[in-house]
Amino acid sequence: MKKMILLFVGICFIQVAVVAQSNPLIERVTKKLNTVNDYVATGVMKTDVAFIKASLGKVKVYFKKPNLLKVKKEGGISLLPKGGVSVTINSLLNNKQYIAIESGVQMFKGKSLQAIKLIPTDEKLDWVISTLWIDPVDALVYKTFTTTKENGTYEITMEYGQYANYGLPSKLIFGFNTKDYKLPNGITLEFGDEDPAAKQKALKQKKGTIEITYTNYVINQGVSNSMF
């Protein structure tokens, strides 16, 4: 009996120890991110959705702690995943309202990354569960997979360059689910031959990506709230 109680306590301790071990990595990531109070980044945005033809566009990304984020195309119309802004790393980590659970190590683009699942503790948050793949060596998040309550799932992958010390990526790829797009011919006044079936099928692919390649960050120089 005593042995069983000891075993039970030991398992719990290990579990706590495992949870306690995930937290330090998250803490390291958070600490790195917290060195940035605000930034203005310039970059090029690419929209890759089956039913959208859009060219590369220059963008400016504004960030202010804790989780204010705005992507603005320099002139012109921008397309962003609905609700996607709310699932960036800063918005996931900054409020600390989550439980972190390690869930193994996985290889991703030649790197051995620690997978950590975050479960929100506040029911008012938009997201249900999020998985982060973090490099324990440089405490950089290379990939996230987040399930939201109302806007489906988002997958974000990141690459790092000269701003890695700040935890700021050089490239961010935002993957999301898309719904079917169709406008009646009576609205568009397009009465022609239907597209070939293969092309129709291609247009109905259910996933899209938005990719931002950052060329420059201006960090901690102050950003007005009016930008958001």
Place this chain on the structure above:
Amino acid sequence: MWPIIQIELFKIYKRPRTYIAFGAIAALILVIQMGLKIDGEAYAAFLMKDINDTLTVDGKVLNGYLICYIFLQLLLVHVPLLVALIAADMLSGEANLGTLRLLFTTPYSRTQWVLAKFVAASLYTILLLIWLAFLALFLSMWIFGTDDLFLMKSNYVVLIQEQDVFWRYLGAFVFASFSLLTVAALGFLMSSLANNSIGPIVATISAIVFFTILSTLNIPLFNIVKPYLFTTHMNNWKEFFDIQVNESNDAITGSILNVAKIKNSIIILAIHIGLFVGASVWIMKKKDILS
């Protein structure tokens, strides 16, 4: 031949009926612009319904460029009817008035008269198109401003950068001139067959409606003739607003998806114009002028 072209243009200028089309286009465009200015957001929201399920669109979607596109979609179906009002009356109207015999007893040949009348009708058509362009494009740009052109087609969306739009409209209007000149030529041909005004106008409009239905219905039997019908090609000004994408699905700025389609359509329309006008000349040369 320039003197008789001048005379024909003068007659068109002096005739009250000429201004109906200009007035109709102005009234239509101004009313729609007013409506969109007041309630355009609701209209844009309706168009963007499917898009908004997936994406957040930031920017001035309902800008002058999009509004001009909407106008072109609507009006380039209906402006042919206004063109027919003048073109289908050019010869038969003179016969009805009795003035055809005045013209054909002058030293100019019937061929010269017929061609001069068609040139005058063509200039009227192009003026009408310029008026349409001024109101639909420039006035819309002034009222609603400009931004990227966010085009919602039936199955996909095209986002064209602002600086890449204007030349496309120039191309589209040039193309539209071929479409409208084809209608003018058809009206002209009908006009050569009659001695009254109403018949050719109705016949021209009926022919356009008939062939448009053949062009749009997806029945295999009609598919044989569709490529040769002018109505199949008249709306291909839209091809100026579809762009190529590279392997990464990035739209290529300054590109047109199907240039060959545009060229082919222009050739088909030009052939129709030549055939219609040529037939008109032949008919009028052979005809006994009894009116």
Place this chain on the structure above:
Amino acid sequence: MSVIKVQGLSKNFGAIKAVDQLSFEVEAGQVYGFLGQNGSGKSTTIRMLLSLIHPSQGHIEIFGQSLTDNRSAILEQIGAVIERPDLYPYLTAQEHLTLFAKLRKQKITAAKIEATLTQVGLLSRANDKVQTYSLGMKQRLGIGIALLHDPQLIILDEPTNGLDPQGIADIRQLIKSLSKDQGKTVLVSSHLLSEIEQIATHILIIHQGKKMAEGHTSSLLDPNKTIVQIKTLDDADAKQKLRASAYSTNLLERTEGLYLTIPKLEIPALNAFIVASNIDLVSLEAKNSLEDYFLQLTSTF
């Protein structure tokens, strides 16, 4: 020299022969009257002369040139008014003349346009739209357009239509002046035979597309060919007796009576014959107008 030379001219509209082997010549300086009932082929012939209608057969020469081969040069020298005066209702008289002045090779000045307006009596209404004109005013404007470029040949199809007596007199005077004073050749068609009688130097009578008579006006109205109308109580008896006499070759039998074509001086002898033959004479009337001649030629028995 012949200004107009027509040989074997025919026009068929389907089965209908509108003009049938018509031949005539119009010499320079003549006022050539073209007479015929409605539907006789006058207007069709005139339209063929003006290349508005393509002949089915025959040949037309104007100013010594084939119309088919030299249309433009020929029409430069012709001014025409065809049937009713159809003009552009939304243009003024001034605008009409200015427009048609542009169509001629010779330069027509504003002064010439004004002079033409004066000639046809429309100067005071020059800037009014034609839709406000009376029929007579439109007719005068049509004549003005025809005369504007000083043509050598003037073709007038029913030029006095819609004109009041003063207007008719003015046109008559104008035609005479064009011919006598300016040496123009005028081809005028009319159904007002009394008018043609007064102005035409030569006449062609056409009936059912065929030429019935052609010649100098005075020779057609030859006193040696007086038409005498005989009305009796018993036409059958009169016919029988006249057929049996020397008058049989000149006898014309019509539903409204009997006609004889005899020299004027023989009328008393005819009267004596009728009395001697016991023909119940009601009246004996000498008819010598163009109208009578025309009706005689174009009537059916």
